Amino acid sequence: MSRSAISFDNSYLHQLPARFYHRQTASPVPAAELLLANTELAAELGIDSDWLQSPQGIAVLAGNALAEGSEPIACAYAGHQFGNYNPQLGDGRALLLGEVIDIHGRRRDVQLKGSGPTLYSRNGDGKSPLGPVLREYLLSEAMHRLGVPTTRALAAISSGEAVYRERALPGGILCRIASSHIRVGTVQYVASTGDEDALRQLLDYVIARHYPQASDDAHPYERLLDAVIEAQARLITHWQSLGFIHGVMNTDNMLLCGETIDYGPCAFMEAYHPGTVFSSIDRQGRYAFGNQPAIAQWNLVQLAQAILPVLRRDGESDLKPAVERAQDSLNAFTTQFFASYRQHMADKLGLSHADEADQQRYEAFLQQLQDHDCDFTLGFRCLRDRAAQAGGLPIDDGIDDLFALPEAFNDWLADWQQRLGQDGMTPAQRDTRMRRANPVFIPRNHQVEAAIAASYQGDHRRFFALNEVLQQPFDYRPAWREYALPARDEERVEQTFCGT
Secondary structure (H helix, E strand, C coil), X not given: CECCCCCECXXXXXXXXXXXXXXXXXXXXXXXXXXXXXXXXXXXXXXXXHHHCCXXXXXXXXXXXXXXXXXXXXXXXXXEECCEEECCCCCCCEEEEEEEECCCCCEEEEEEECECCXXXXXXXXXXXXXXXXXXXXXXXXXXXXXXXXXXXXXXXXXXXXXXXXXXXXXXXXXXXXXXXXXXXXXXXXXXXXXXXXXXXHHHHHHHHHHCHHHHHCCCHHHHHHHHHHHHHHHHHHHHHHHCEECCCCCHHHCECCCCECCCCCCEECCECCXXXXXXXXXXXXXXXXXXXXXXXXXXXXXXXXXXXXXXXCCCCCCCHHHHXXXXXXXXXXXXXXXXXXXXXXXXXXXXXXXXXXXXXXXXXXXXXXXXXXXXXXXXXXXXXXXXXXXXXXXCCCCHHHCCCCCXXXXXXXXXXXXXXXXXXXXXXXXXXXXXXXXXXXXXXXXXXXXXXXXXXXXXXXXXXXXXXXXXXXCCCCHHHHHHHCCCCHHHCXXXXXXXX
16 A cells, blocks of 8 residues: 555545445556646645655556555446436446545545446446547546536546557546536436435435535425536536537436536537537437537436435325425526526626526527537637727737628627627626636637547647646637637547547
8 A cells, every 4th residue: 555645534435335336446557657647636635746746646546556545436326328227337447546625625536537447347448548538637627717617637647558449549547536426327326226215325425515505404305406406507507608518418427516527528519509419429419519408407307206205205195295396496497597598698798697688689699600600619709809899908919810700790799789888897897707708718629639649649749738728718829829710621520439
């Protein structure tokens, strides 16, 4: 066992029944190499960054050594995958090394992905090619910088071994951080056993860890459902406001803590089209961009169904009243989503709030983007620059040559600028709000794939450079111009793939 600068405090393992997980260690790898360590995140977690980058720390990140206090487990869960229920999934290529309490007093999971087979691997090798590791590092950290609740990347490791998919590929391991890895599918797995005591144990644990305010209510599980629904409404609103397409919104990929998880077949939309799909396995378009709010609500219905037995109140002889209360909670998702979405869109348009007329205004702008195949990200960023210029504020040097809205937008722009004059914000306040709502740099698919392709050839410079750009998504630099541009026809990446 290796001594380390990580202080583990493992509650999931010690407070829940053993059938929730399986104890095991990672599979050793032959030649682990640290590609990138997130030293800023390490400091937040209270982990010594020098140790993290030392041979001892790299050995722990690669699964070749066990840090003091670490008690690795693979977690069990079930889930609906593309609408079809699978009663036994689980961490097929991941291990939860343990939990830490960060410098803000928050409990965080430390997990390895690609660390070898587990009890739940279903004949898979439990490994990951390097590409999905780099993709998740880039995407999750970009999402964090964009203000989206997300799991995060602590380190990317090259394993020094080949992983066989359609062909032999360099292997990799990601160290992922999450507020927890408890999923809708975790609840489904426990509910499927019919053990209400175990279900209550799990839900009590979730309340204590994520939603302690629910514990003071006379009906804590109802309040827990409400809290999870609200968290998911806020999360999906963030996705929609940025053009993010998750790609595989199965119930086992919905965390109860409200963070984005699983950056396999995800992508950011370029030309705005609500039907956009990137995932190679989503042949019916179930998880298209425009479907994401409805799919989130569908997943929450599965959560509500799983916990119905414990939503029944004292004296109720059947589940009908519990079903009606759960339905009321689920109906609130739509109201919460659209209220949050409307405010996000107000921010993007430079308004303090959006009324019904403003809703029609942003819907008309989206329709124009769609009609003219305009880039979603740069289309909105153009609005920020126009508002800044109208307010007498400087605009970013050189950004005006990235993209221009077609003349067909002129009538809409005139109406919008008149509306800005009726809003109470100062130009400086508006600019701050619009900058934070309208990035100029996003993880464009062709850039991510180019970085992965170069890394497969042993050249990680594009990966490092892209990661640096994505840490500052709102501030344009002319030297980074290529990272802001949509893909040319010959660069376009039409499909993304799971990392399994």
